[in-house]
Amino acid sequence: MSTWLKLHQQINAQINDWVSSLDDVGFDVGRTHISLFNAVWMLIVVIGVLVFGRVASRIGRRAVRGLKGLDGTQRALGEKLMTVTVWSAAVLVGIDALGINLTTLTVFSGAFGLAVGFGLQKTFGNLIAGVILLMDRSIKPGDVIAVNDTKGSTFGEVSRIGVRAVSVTTRDNREILIPNEILMTTQVENWSYSSRMVGITIPVNVAYGSDLDLAEKLLLKAALTVPRVLKDPEPSILLNAFGPSAIELxxxxxxxxxxxxxGNVRSDVLKAAWHALKDSGVSIPLPQSDVTLRDSDGLRVLAEALRGRENPQ
Structure with a gap:
């Protein structure tokens, strides 16, 4: 036992000697002593905070994923809150380990507030917007959304809601990152907000004189041949208007x-409708218009000239 005690005392003495040697290498700035030991200790603390933050946040996210009874939105919100909590605790522990008095930071609170207001307002705005989106469940992973903004239209499935942006995967496997703040301030069409069932309206014109009952039966049968079209509720046909050159269905x-x-399911239905109508004799008309010519001297002269050309002397 005495051997271990002597070894412990020797190690402590050696460490104290190293600390004293490193602390002697430095300079004073006012009442503050800056030494090589301070720099090494700060580096160790920073590395420790980064490693602890990464490992602890990863373990926390795995623990949240393992909780049963949570849906995708609640799980994503829990992971985000766990990450923010772990990193906040790690930073506070690091500040305490460095011996920084938190009351001294009040001097810099005004400057920090201005920096956040001017330089980091978008970042904090996107962070808060992402948390709000997850809390009110208006947009969640797996939803199909359409966003129209000044840069164009985006349609796809929400794959992830991050700290800064929402990842939307389009039909051509492109992944578009939309800032959370845009989804809070722009009108968004959520195609799967309360239900994944979506209704689609497809216009089809048939010629005047067609058998409407037959056309309706053919169109319904054609729509049901497309695999993605639901049988319940069944497709339906509506008479929209009597157009200038066709009956609009x-x-x-x-x-x-x-x-x-x-677009692909609309294309499949139109192809099936084309083949069904073509084989049955119900025609899809070309645009038509009636032209009425008023009697005038110029028109009579033109008519006489045409007759003279048809019946040359």
Missing amino acids: LIYISIDDPENGV
Whole structure:
């Protein structure tokens, strides 16, 4: 026992000698002594805070993922809050380890506030917007959304809600990052907010004189041949209007997988409708218009000239 005590005392003495040697290498700034030991200790603390923050936040996120009874949105919100809590605790522990008095930081609070207000306002705005999106569940991972902003239109599935932006995967496997703040201030179409069932309206015109009952049966049968069209609720046909050159019909269908796209299922229904109508004799008309010519001297002269050309002397 005495041997271990002597070894412990020797190690402590050696460490104290090293600390004293490193502390002697430095300079004084006012009442503050800056030494090589301070620099080494600060480096160790910073590395320790980074390692602890990464490891602890990863363990915390795994623990949140393992909780049962949470849906995707609640799990994402829990992971985000766990990450913020772990890093906040790590920074506070690091400040305490460095011996920095938190009351001295009040001197810099005004300057820090200005820096946040001017330089980091977008970052903090996106962070708060992301937390709000997860809390009110208006947009959550797995939702299919359409966003229209000044830079164009984006349609795709929400794959992840991050600290700064929402990741949206489009139909062509492009991943677009939309800042959280834009989703808070821009009108967003959420195709799967309360239900994944989406209704699609497809216009089809048939010629005047067509058998409307037959056309309706053919269009319904054609829509049901498309695999993605739901049988319940069944497709329906609506008479929209008597147009200037055709009878305007609407095919109303429903799908439950909007993440797979809308344009492709609309194209499949139109192709099936084309083949069904073509084989039955119901025609899809070309645009037509009636032209009425008023009687005038110029028109009579033109008519006489045309007759003379048709019946040359």
